[in-house]
Amino acid sequence: MTPHRRAVLDNAIAHYYDRIQSALDHVREHGKGGDGTPEQRLPQLDGATQEFFSVSGxxxxxxxxxxxxxxxxxxxxxxxGTRTTKTFASLVIVARAVRHIRGTGERLMLLTPSSANKATALRDAVLRAVDAGLVTRDQLRIACVVPEESVAKVWHSRLAADPGLRERNPVVVHDGPGAAVKALAQEGAETCAEELRRVAGVRIWHTLDLDxxxxxxxxxxxxxxxxxxxxxxxxxxxxxxxxxxxxxxxxxxxxxxxxxxxxxxxxxxxxxxxxxxxxxxxxxxxxxxxxxxxxxxxxxxxxxxxxxxxxxxxxxxxxxxxxxxxxxxxxxxxxxxxxxxxxxxxxxxxxxxxxxxxxxxxxxxxxxxxxxxxxxxxxxxxxxxxxxxxxxxxxxxxxxxxxxxxxxxxxxxxxxxADDYTPLPSEDVRPAGQLATLADVLHKAAGVQDT
Missing domain, CATH: 3.40.50.1100 (Rossmann fold)
Incomplete structure (x- = not known):
């Protein structure tokens, strides 16, 4: 490689698709297992899926x-749409969600704590999956819990601009210390998962795990x-x-x-x-x-x-x-x-x-x-x-x-x-300083109030 010469690979996930699936197999074989999360499997790589992964360069x-x-x-x-490396994992997480939804008919809500970039990337991937026709807006949703000090870093998109998508895909702001969002999201997943699956038919997937x-x-x-x-x-x-x-x-x-x-x-x-x-x-x-x-x-x-x-x-x-x-x-x-x-x-x-x-x-x-x-x-x-x-x-x-x-x-x-993105407007985020408020947001996002 000569000085200043670049080597560019577009759509790296599609390019290394079989290798990534092998990595998922390895993680499954050596991971904890038994936590009820979607299987470590990717969907078939067809034209729509290739387009979904096209930003993974x-x-x-x-x-x-x-x-x-x-x-x-x-x-x-x-x-x-993100300008961070969180794109790669977010696309793979959402692709696994797509395969789970197609295979089981079960609806999913991703739940993640984030300092901002993970939230932006997962929201971008969910919107890409909906736009590509891989899932519908009712089948896949995402809720993010973000510290107040970094919510200005979460990117605005049609996931917030569209009223129906905004209701299904909330961004929750926690006013405590930054790391507290992890504990709050974990508690929300553990507390709400059973009821949301029973009442609304929505499975919560808490995505933070390293694997x-x-x-x-x-x-x-x-x-x-x-x-x-x-x-x-x-x-x-x-x-x-x-x-x-x-x-x-x-x-x-x-x-x-x-x-x-x-x-x-x-x-x-x-x-x-x-x-x-x-x-x-x-x-x-x-x-x-x-x-x-x-x-x-x-x-x-x-x-x-x-x-x-x-x-x-x-x-x-x-x-x-x-x-x-x-x-x-x-x-x-x-x-x-x-x-x-x-x-x-x-x-x-x-x-x-x-x-x-x-x-x-x-x-x-x-x-x-x-x-x-x-x-x-x-x-x-x-x-x-x-x-x-x-x-x-x-x-x-x-x-x-x-x-x-x-x-x-x-x-x-x-x-x-500041010129690369528009922050989420304040009216598009939901404050949640404690579990009861987060649980209410998750229930509304799952459509419980309509059942």
Whole structure:
């Protein structure tokens, strides 16, 4: 791959359809099972289904080298209706729902907590399935529970503009701490599932489980093997801005499945985790639970500074700042598993500050432009910071000697600005601070009031 040359794959899910089904089979065989969720099976790949998956493109571009380390951008943001990697898993989840509905005649309501991007992507996939004629608006619905601090990141679409679709597909806003939406959604699913199935004939599918995401994200590894094979002897890491690292677990599963094929190489890559100061839990777990270093306010700049630990920002506006509410998960259950994986295969972690991201913004913008990814000239209009975080973190990690690899593949998992979308109007969201309110919304979405 020559510098700045791109390799583009349109409709990656259709391209790797059989492989993704094999990944789903693997997840089913090795998962918990018995939770009543739809089977890990995809529908037949006909013309309508191909069109449904058509937004699952991805591409890669060699950006050049930084202090001798090659940097490759893996663009996972090519769906114009979401601009995030959540498209891949959302399409596979909805496709499984389609197969279940067709096979059983049972109606489904997806229920998901989300900091925003997962909600946007699942809503986009549900609308695509309805528009493609794979299901009707009565057969498949979705309810999302989103923290108040990030609801402005949920994209408006016909799922909200159409009154009938809006009633069936509510976005619920919770005014508590960001991570509280997970507990509320889980409680809602457990409390309402039996009654909604009995009274309205609607099954609730709580989609948050890691296994619902890993199989879809294997497309990253399959694409890598076909379009970005690492030369023998070259050490490769994959960098990702993470909250719970679902995407990297999917990539790892794909790498494992490829390594099991006859004659395949077994040379797993390392992983570089990038986080921010508000929730650095995965980086801390990787470092045996170490706490952030103490910061002091610089007498001249006013910044909070430290020089003791290169894995944490040298300077920050606030030692507990949040760059983006997307990264809201505290003490993720996946952290020990990812730490063990990195200790086995190689990799590391770094925490970045908003000050560092702003200081590198022009450099990052110029770099990703080589991959035909456009960042706004004014960073104040940016609404999704994942891409800027991962590039900034990788540049800093290389400079600080934290990267022990010849090349880093940067997973561009999300980037959009104020001009890319319209937020949901306030009248199109439903406040729910407690279970009783959420249950009422779910009953109305299922059409219980009409029965």
């Amino acid at each position: 991805l591409s890669s571009t060699l950006l050049g080298t930084h202090h001798g380390v090659r940097l490759v951008l893996l663009d996972l943001m090519r769906n114009p 619902n995401y890993r199989a879809a994200d294997t497309v990253r590894a399959f694409y890598e093997a076909e379009f970005l094979p690492a030369p023998d002897g070259r050490v490769r890491w994959h960098a990702h801005a993470v909250s719970s690292a679902f995407g990297l677990f999917g990539h790892h599963l794909g790498v494992r499945l490829l390594a099991a094929e006859p004659g395949a190489r077994d040379d797993p890559p390392g992983y570089l985790l990038v986080q921010h100061l508000r929730t650095p839990d995965m980086v801390q777990d990787l470092r045996s639970g170490s706490t952030p270093p103490p910061y002091r306010r610089h007498p001249v700049s006013g910044l909070f500074v430290q020089s003791a630990d290169p894995a944490f920002p040298a300077a920050a506006f606030d030692p507990r700042e949040s760059i983006d509410p997307t990264f809201y998960t505290e003490r993720p259950a996946t952290a020990p598993r990812m730490s063990a994986l990195i200790r086995e295969q190689g990799g590391g972690g770094i925490v970045v500050s908003l000050h560092e991201c702003l200081g590198r913004y022009a450099q990052v913008r110029a770099l990703v432009a080589r991959a035909d990814v456009q960042l706004p000239a004014d960073p104040r209009t940016l609404r999704e910071w994942s891409l800027v975080m991962v590039v900034t973190g990788t540049l800093l990690a290389v400079e600080r000697g934290l990267v022990r690899a010849d090349e880093v593949v940067l997973h561009g998992s999300g980037s959009y600005d």
